[in-house]
Amino acid sequence: MHATKEELAAKADALFEQLKDKTLSPKDRTQIPLQEMPTQDPSVRVTNMQEVALGYTENQVRVEAMRCLQCKNKPCIQGCPVSIDIPAFVAEAAKGNYVKSVEIIKESSLLPSICGRVCPQESQCQKFCTVGKMHKDVDQSVSIGRIERFVADYARENDMEKNPTIKAETGKKVAVVGSGPASISAAADLRREGHSVVMFEALHKAGGVLIYGIPEFRLPKSIVEHELNNLKEMGVELRPNYLVGKTRKITDLMEKDGFDAVFVGSGAGLPKFMGIEGENYIGVFSANEYLTRSNLMKAYAVGQSRTPLYNSHKVAVFGGGNVAMDAARTAKRLGAEEVSIVYRRTEVEMPARKEEVAHAKEEGIIFKYLHAPLKITANDKGRVNGVELITCELGEPDASGRRSPVEIKGSEKVYDYDTVIVAIGNASNPLIKATTDGIEVNRRGNFIVNEETCETSLKGVYAGGDIVLGAATVILAMGQGRKAAKAMNDYLANL
Numbered sequence: 001m002h003a004t005k006e007e008l009a010a011k012a013d014a015l016f017e018q019l020k021d022k023t024l025s026p027k028d029r030t031q032i033p034l035q036e037m038p039t040q041d042p043s044v045r046v047t048n049m050q051e052v053a054l055g056y057t058e059n060q061v062r063v064e065a066m067r068c069l070q071c072k073n074k075p076c077i078q079g080c081p082v083s084i085d086i087p088a089f090v091a092e093a094a095k096g097n098y099v100k101s102v103e104i105i106k107e108s109s110l111l112p113s114i115c116g117r118v119c120p121q122e123s124q125c126q127k128f129c130t131v132g133k134m135h136k137d138v139d140q141s142v143s144i145g146r147i148e149r150f151v152a153d154y155a156r157e158n159d160m161e162k163n164p165t166i167k168a169e170t171g172k173k174v175a176v177v178g179s180g181p182a183s184i185s186a187a188a189d190l191r192r193e194g195h196s197v198v199m200f201e202a203l204h205k206a207g208g209v210l211i212y213g214i215p216e217f218r219l220p221k222s223i224v225e226h227e228l229n230n231l232k233e234m235g236v237e238l239r240p241n242y243l244v245g246k247t248r249k250i251t252d253l254m255e256k257d258g259f260d261a262v263f264v265g266s267g268a269g270l271p272k273f274m275g276i277e278g279e280n281y282i283g284v285f286s287a288n289e290y291l292t293r294s295n296l297m298k299a300y301a302v303g304q305s306r307t308p309l310y311n312s313h314k315v316a317v318f319g320g321g322n323v324a325m326d327a328a329r330t331a332k333r334l335g336a337e338e339v340s341i342v343y344r345r346t347e348v349e350m351p352a353r354k355e356e357v358a359h360a361k362e363e364g365i366i367f368k369y370l371h372a373p374l375k376i377t378a379n380d381k382g383r384v385n386g387v388e389l390i391t392c393e394l395g396e397p398d399a400s401g402r403r404s405p406v407e408i409k410g411s412e413k414v415y416d417y418d419t420v421i422v423a424i425g426n427a428s429n430p431l432i433k434a435t436t437d438g439i440e441v442n443r444r445g446n447f448i449v450n451e452e453t454c455e456t457s458l459k460g461v462y463a464g465g466d467i468v469l470g471a472a473t474v475i476l477a478m479g480q481g482r483k484a485a486k487a488m489n490d491y492l493a494n495l
């Protein structure tokens with residue numbers, strides 16, 4: 001039975017009244033029930049694009065924060081890629097000091113409203129939480145991400161964010177390529193130092209995957225736009241529709257346009273395909289194209305958007321990561337009657353955030369575990385009409401540590417589908433590499449950088465985020481943007 005926002009809030013109100021004046025022992029704290037995140041009813045949310053998770057109330061966040069034991073050794077911090085002082089911000093949230101709480105977070109992370117929503121907390125900060133360990137269930141950990149989301153939303157919605165101080169103009173010019181989380185963070189830290197910063201974005205809209213990839217129902221675009229507006233208010237100049245490598249090369253930016261340094265945060269936006277028969281039929285999409293049509297081009301707004309929507313009834317999505325979940329849940333919202341995730345391993349090995357998998361199931365997405373696609377079939381007009389799958393079993397662990405799928409001969413079967421979405425991963429875009437002499441990349445095409453400084457093989461050119469790490473996470477991209485900016489600020493100071 002789906003608990004409503006009002007029911008969950010009422011429970012938290014009653015509990016808060018009991019707890020608010022009590023001195024809580026660690027035992028009391030471990031007995032406080034986890035505060036569930038209210039969500040839109042699954043039957044309603046599949047008919048709209050609005051955010052699924054509705055956010056805590058003040059009493060819910062305070063009760064949840066009271067579950068924290070304030071562990072002396074702070075194990076949760078080791079799970080956060082940017083080492084946020086989690087116990088400190090959670091303690092302030094428990095006291096109702098939300099603005100102070102978000103200020104603590106912002107010492108390490110610039111995008112808490114975003115990371116609180118999309119970080120894979122169960123494999124990062126919350127994985128190490130003592131409360132989860134005591135319950136022998138990571139799902140019982142203190143909901144660090146939800147608390148982070150609440151305090152950041154609170155400060156933003158109540159116009160209580162602290163304006164960043166910008167140092168005196170240095171006269172130095174920096175180009176930032178791309179406008180995803182790595183670039184946003186680098187641009188903010190470079191501008192604070194007083195440098196003039198121009199952000200070049202290939203698409204007509206800035207924000208990277210946060211805008212074109214992750215759907216509105218998981219990350220409202222108004223939050224990303226708010227962060228971009230903050231950058232503009234700080235004086236960062238944003239140039240959309242500017243493809244670095246084509247419009248201008250990196251070397252031109254430095255040698256002809258007077259930029260003293262460049263940060264490359266061009267991401268990993270090149271979709272991978274499987275190389276199986278039929279991938280060119282009509283009705284086969286890369287997840288990137290599918291999600292971009294919906295998120296960026298608003299294809300779902302039929303009659304208002306000029307981007308056409310493919311009319312799907314039965315959709316197969318290949319893959320088991322966040323991208324696959326986003327594509328499947330988007331297909332459902334765009335009107336498909338049946339959507340299946342086809343994944344070669346089992347749920348245990350699936351890399352998607354646990355919450356997304358749970359939400360996808362609630363929305364009626366079918367999970368075909370231990371199945372691998374062999375070929376896509378089509379009718380005489382070249383339109384997809386089926387997919388041949390083979391059943392797998394789990395074998396020995398591979399290089400990733402996950403047990404690898406082994407195909408069971410003779411188990412091939414053709415299933416009816418009219419749409420296929422391939423979501424098996426993304427590689428880095430080769431354009432900048434191809435147009436920049438002397439830039440070193442690894443065999444996957446990712447930029448090779450100095451681990452401490454994020455400097456590439458070219459002097460004054462730094463890089464971070466997915467272009468370095470391969471398809472990774474928002475928080476890792478943000479962390480790299482900040483690390484690079486720190487080194488760039490030192491470099492520029494000595495120019």
Ligand code: FAD
Pocket residue numbers: 118119120177178179180181182183200201202203206207208209210213214242243244245265266267268269291322323326353429431432464465466467471472473474475477
């Ligand atoms: P990006 O966000 O990819 O931004 C790169 C930007 O550079 C793009 O806007 C691109 O247009 C621009 N660009 C590229 N080349 C050029 C050029 N030559 N000139 C100018 N501009 C250029 N991570 C999570 O932590 N949690 C999640 O739930 C999650 N879900 C995801 C869902 C989807 C569908 C996808 C695709 C990814 C998801 N990720 C998630 C991964 C995460 O979004 C990325 O790791 C992160 O966005 C990488 O940030 P970035 O700044 O390196 O690059």
Ligand code: SF4
Pocket residue numbers: 079080081082083084086109115116119121124125126144145148475
């Ligand atoms: Fe956890 Fe992500 Fe916040 Fe770090 S940034 S504390 S990993 S939710």
Ligand code: SF4
Pocket residue numbers: 067068069070071074075076077086087090128129130131142144
């Ligand atoms: Fe609080 Fe968990 Fe961190 Fe301990 S590990 S300080 S209980 S969030």
